[in-house]
Amino acid sequence: MxxxxxxxxxxxxxxxxxxxxxxxxxxxxxxxxxxxxxxxxxxxxxxxxxxxxxxxxxxxxxxxxxxxxxxxxxxxxxxxxxxxxxxxxxxxxxxxxxxxxxxxxxxxxxxxxxxxxxxxxxxxxxxxxxxxxxxxxxxxxxxxxxxxxxxxxxxxxxxxxxxxxxxxxxxxxxxxxxxxxxxxVRATAPDRPGRRRTGRDLFGARLRGADLRGADLRSACLVAADLTGADLGLADVIGADFRDTRLSRADLTGTLFLTQVQLNAARGDAATRIPPSLVRPAHWDT
Structure with missing residues (x-):
């Protein structure tokens, strides 16, 4: 491995x-x-x-x-x-x-x-x-x-x-x-439509620029979803599948329970904002 x-x-x-x-x-x-x-x-x-x-x-x-x-x-x-x-x-x-x-x-x-x-x-x-x-x-x-x-x-x-x-x-x-x-924690997020999103099957979903602050995305299938420019502040992503998820320019700095494994599986860029405890995957630059 x-x-x-x-x-x-x-x-x-x-x-x-x-x-x-x-x-x-x-x-x-x-x-x-x-x-x-x-x-x-x-x-x-x-x-x-x-x-x-x-x-x-x-x-x-x-x-x-x-x-x-x-x-x-x-x-x-x-x-x-x-x-x-x-x-x-x-x-x-x-x-x-x-x-x-x-x-x-x-x-x-x-x-x-x-x-x-x-x-x-x-x-x-x-x-x-x-x-x-x-x-x-x-x-x-x-x-x-x-x-x-x-x-x-x-x-x-x-x-x-x-x-x-x-x-x-x-x-x-x-x-x-x-x-x-x-x-x-999510109760402190703004009460917006994104916060109420609890869908699990988001395969290939088009969520460019979406306000997902405080969203419950636990175990969500985000495979190949487009989250370009999305705000995932205080969104819970425990168990979410980020394989090939597009995260260019997305803000993940306050995302709850985001792991290095999930970041490594996704497709971000230099403008993707990530928590300081995690490392920007090398393949994002290629």
Whole structure:
């Protein structure tokens, strides 16, 4: 899979904590886990099929991607979208104490299962971290903090415990809190038509210049939608599909729960305004 955002140089100090600065992939300190643990299907995003536990043919002995600089033209655009939310380095450097799956093949299956769970836990942590920073969510801040701390404790469990953990059930316990935080924040947005938009099927929708401030776009299908020049301030986009969404000149600076994965999947430009915590995808300039 890809080196998303701006990974540290090889040999840099590993990031194994769960603070906001490390909830992003650090490929220089990972055993290429996303290149092995995940199932890929031949499509517009991936050139070939690959089963879970099968190393990608482009993964090198040093756990680097052999075609990193030409992933998109080589047919692996899906790799440029992916982000593990820091789970890769946490599993590699923390849970398995720098003992990789090649040198200890007996741990491989468990390690890949742990990675898949850890990735989801780190995504939940990322969302909860953002919710905690929202002033309007103050009425439920204590509950959000408790959920955050409980999730962080889960990331520190043993490999055996993590491998069998029901992360989907945990996500269900957190979801109401994130919805509550979203509702409190979106209630502060101007009462305009865009705010009331709750449609989920927006495939190819023409929303150029739309005022979507405070809109509920959770799990919306925005594939190939045209949001050129749209204002998504305080819009909730948890789980929204941004594949090939046109975001040229759009304002995303106040968008709720926007992830690097969603940005990487979209098509923006130099005029697209993004949150300072995220990185402008390199392919937007091409």
């Amino acid at each position: 890809s080196r998303t955002a701006r990974p540290p140089e090889p040999g840099s100090a590993p990031s194994t904590g769960t603070g906001p600065d490390v909830l992003r992939g650090d490929c220089a300190n990972c055993f290429g886990l996303c290149c092995v643990a995940l199932t890929l299907f031949a499509s517009a995003d991936f050139a070939v099929d690959k089963g879970a536990g099968e190393p990608c043919a482009n993964l090198q002995e040093d756990f680097r991607c052999g075609i990193h600089r030409r992933l998109r033209p080589a047919g692996y655009s899906g790799c440029t979208v992916y982000d593990c939310f820091g789970a890769g380095q946490k599993v590699s450097q923390g849970v398995y104490a720098r003992q990789d799956w090649r040198s200890r093949p007996e741990t491989a299956d468990e390690m890949f299962r742990v990675f898949r769970v850890m990735r989801q836990l780190h995504e939940i942590l990322s969302l909860l971290t953002e919710a905690l920073a929202l002033p309007a969510a103050r009425p439920i801040r204590q509950e959000l903090r408790q959920a955050h701390d409980a999730t962080e404790r889960l990331t520190l469990e043993t490999a055996a415990e993590l491998a069998d953990f029901d992360v989907a059930a945990h996500r269900e316990t957190v979801a109401p809190l994130l919805r509550g935080a979203s509702a409190l």
